[in-house]
Amino acid sequence: QKEVEQDPGPLSVPEGAIVSLNCTYSNSAFQYFMWYRQYSRKGPELLMYTYSSGNKEDGRFTAQVDKSSKYISLFIRDSQPSDSATYLCAMSESRRALTFGSGTRLQVQP
Amino acid sequence: DVKVTQSSRYLVKRTGEKVFLECVQDMDHENMFWYRQDPGLGLRLIYFSYDVKMKEKGDIPEGYSVSREKKERFSLILESASTNQTSMYLCASSFRGRGEETQYFGPGTRLLVL
Numbered sequence: 001q002k003e004v005e006q007d008p009g010p011l012s013v014p015e016g017a018i019v020s021l022n023c024t025y026s027n028s029a030f031q032y033f034m035w036y037r038q039y040s041r042k043g044p045e046l047l048m049y050t051y052s053s054g055n056k057e058d059g060r061f062t063a064q065v066d067k068s069s070k071y072i073s074l075f076i077r078d079s080q081p082s083d084s085a086t087y088l089c090a091m092s093e094s095r096r097a098l099t100f101g102s103g104t105r106l107q108v109q110p
Numbered sequence: 111d112v113k114v115t116q117s118s119r120y121l122v123k124r125t126g127e128k129v130f131l132e133c134v135q136d137m138d139h140e141n142m143f144w145y146r147q148d149p150g151l152g153l154r155l156i157y158f159s160y161d162v163k164m165k166e167k168g169d170i171p172e173g174y175s176v177s178r179e180k181k182e183r184f185s186l187i188l189e190s191a192s193t194n195q196t197s198m199y200l201c202a203s204s205f206r207g208r209g210e211e212t213q214y215f216g217p218g219t220r221l222l223v224l
Contacts, residue, residue, distance in 0.1 A: 004152075006152075008150065032211045034211065034212075036215075041217075041218075042217055042218070043114070043200055043202075043215030043216050043217050043218050044153075044200070044215045045215065046212055046213070046214070049211070049212060088152065088153070090153075092211055097155060097158070097168070098153075098155075098211065098213060100145075100152040100153040100154075101152055102150055102151060102152035103152055
């Protein structure tokens with residue numbers, strides 16, 4: 001079993017929809033949680049970062065961490081075609097070594 | 111602006127060749143990382159370095175080595191390339207200390223080994 005599980009998609013939604021992306025994990029020692037966005041033929045870029053449990057909002061993006069369920073989510077409100085990308089969750093025990101999910105491909109249809 | 115550059119975007123090599131992948135960052139970051147990214151497997155850590163001339167194995171170091179002679183440069187070496195090393199290679203860097211978990215990635219090198 002992988003340490004971090006993420007549905008690969010593709011997830012296809014109409015423009016303006018609310019998108020929910022999720023990861024589950026097995027290592028209860030993870031305490032730093034991140035979401036990266038990766039456009040085609042580019043490197044990942046950091047989108048959201050949260051420490052421990054709780055919610056964090058940044059514009060149209062909300063990251064949610066539920067450590068008791070070992071479950072993290074990224075919500076995208078009012079999705080745009082420019083949000084079409086692969087979204088990778090990442091997490092770590094310490095600050096250095098990240099463990100990534102395999103990524104979910106999102107397509108927002110205009 | 112944060113910048114991590116990789117020497118090549120696309121590379122085609124033959125089995126048995128020695129391959130060098132170069133990564134340079136201009137942010138004065140202490141930490142540097144090499145990952146490979148394969149469909150369905152996500153990013154897997156090959157090697158990382160916390161300082162000049164320092165290196166540590168990641169999850170999949172077999173068949174790879176690294177070199178960090180200068181703070182801004184981290185090289186990944188495939189001593190004898192094999193077809194199962196065909197992949198997307200991503201370099202990343204981060205500060206040491208607060209914000210260390212925030213890694214900045216380069217654009218990646220797509221390597222094809224024939």
